[in-house]
Amino acid sequence: MSADDTPIDKLLSGLLPPTVRLAWQRLDDAVEPEFRFAEEAAHVEGAVAKRRVEFGAGRALFHRLHDELLAEDAPGSAAGPALAPAAPLLVAEDRGPLWPAGVVGSISHTKGLCVVALARTSDHPRLGLDVEVTAPLPDKLWPSILTVSERARIQGLGARGPLLSKLHFSGKEAVYKWLSRDEKRVVAFEEVELGFSLARGSFATSLLFENTLPRPTGSWRIGREFLATAVW
Numbered sequence: 543m544s545a546d547d548t549p550i551d552k553l554l555s556g557l558l559p560p561t562v563r564l565a566w567q568r569l570d571d572a573v574e575p576e577f578r579f580a581e582e583a584a585h586v587e588g589a590v591a592k593r594r595v596e597f598g599a600g601r602a603l604f605h606r607l608h609d610e611l612l613a614e615d616a617p618g619s620a621a622g623p624a625l626a627p628a629a630p631l632l633v634a635e636d637r638g639p640l641w642p643a644g645v646v647g648s649i650s651h652t653k654g655l656c657v658v659a660l661a662r663t664s665d666h667p668r669l670g671l672d673v674e675v676t677a678p679l680p681d682k683l684w685p686s687i688l689t690v691s692e693r694a695r696i697q698g699l700g701a702r703g704p705l706l707s708k709l710h711f712s713g714k715e716a717v718y719k720w721l722s723r724d725e726k727r728v729v730a731f732e733e734v735e736l737g738f739s740l741a742r743g744s745f746a747t748s749l750l751f752e753n754t755l756p757r758p759t760g761s762w763r764i765g766r767e768f769l770a771t772a773v774w
């Protein structure tokens with residue numbers, strides 16, 4: 543671990559339950575990614591360096607975590623149901639990853655950081671994760687991202703309000719990924735309402751459309767450089 547790692551490890555520590563594996567890496571657009579599978583490299587062939595680097599980091603971190611789960615499944619070990627062997631992590635029509643049998647995950651990248659979460663579907667049927675740079679959401683975006691009651695709550699918080707606006711944005715992105723297994727459409731920001739507990743590092747999610755889904759558990763952390771939200 544380098545001195546640089548400590549704030550990110552601290553940020554992500556306890557964000558998700560121990561049944562979810564997390565891995566992260568800093569991103570450097572000057573370092574060309576190495577892909578384990580040609581199909582993954584082909585997906586970003588011709589893309590700009592930033593995109594190749596973030597996509598490559600997500601795939602590399604996914605394979606690291608998937609390998610760890612596969613190692614638990616080695617003959618003689620007492621793990622959960624057998625998982626699909628290592629294979630390219632391909633991209634679905636909705637641009638989400640096509641998780642291999644037995645696992646579900648979530649990938650997020652922002653300026654300079656990529657984080658991946660992965661779990662057995664027997665532990666977690668759905669996962670959502672998002673990381674963002676620690677900075678307020680620009681005021682002009684508030685009406686399109688926040689519901690009327692979210693805005694009222696944030697405005698009542700004084701100096702802490704602007705950063706909470708970014709947490710709402712991040713939390714909704716995480717919820718969108720959490721929903722992707724069940725909702726095969728683009729769920730709009732105004733269809734989801736979040737209620738943050740500032741004391742507990744958690745948030746409640748209300749889905750404002752007809753559904754039969756369980757209520758997700760949400761958590762959040764803010765660090766100096768980055769903030770993170772997760773739902774499971």
Ligand SMILES: CC(C)(COP(=O)(O)OP(=O)(O)OC[C@H]1O[C@@H](n2cnc3c(N)ncnc32)[C@H](O)[C@@H]1OP(=O)(O)O)[C@@H](O)C(=O)NCCC(=O)NCCS
Binds near residue numbers: 596636672
């Ligand atoms: C998909 C989306 C949430 C990604 O968020 P983002 O902040 O742009 O980018 P992130 O880096 O956090 O996430 C990107 C990763 O999300 C994953 N992703 C993309 N589309 C996805 C989908 N439909 N479902 C699940 N995961 C998806 C991918 O793994 C992607 O990384 P990769 O292409 O390198 O594999 C966003 O682009 C989007 O389409 N939002 C639309 C609606 C929305 O957010 N509604 C919120 C209210 S529910």
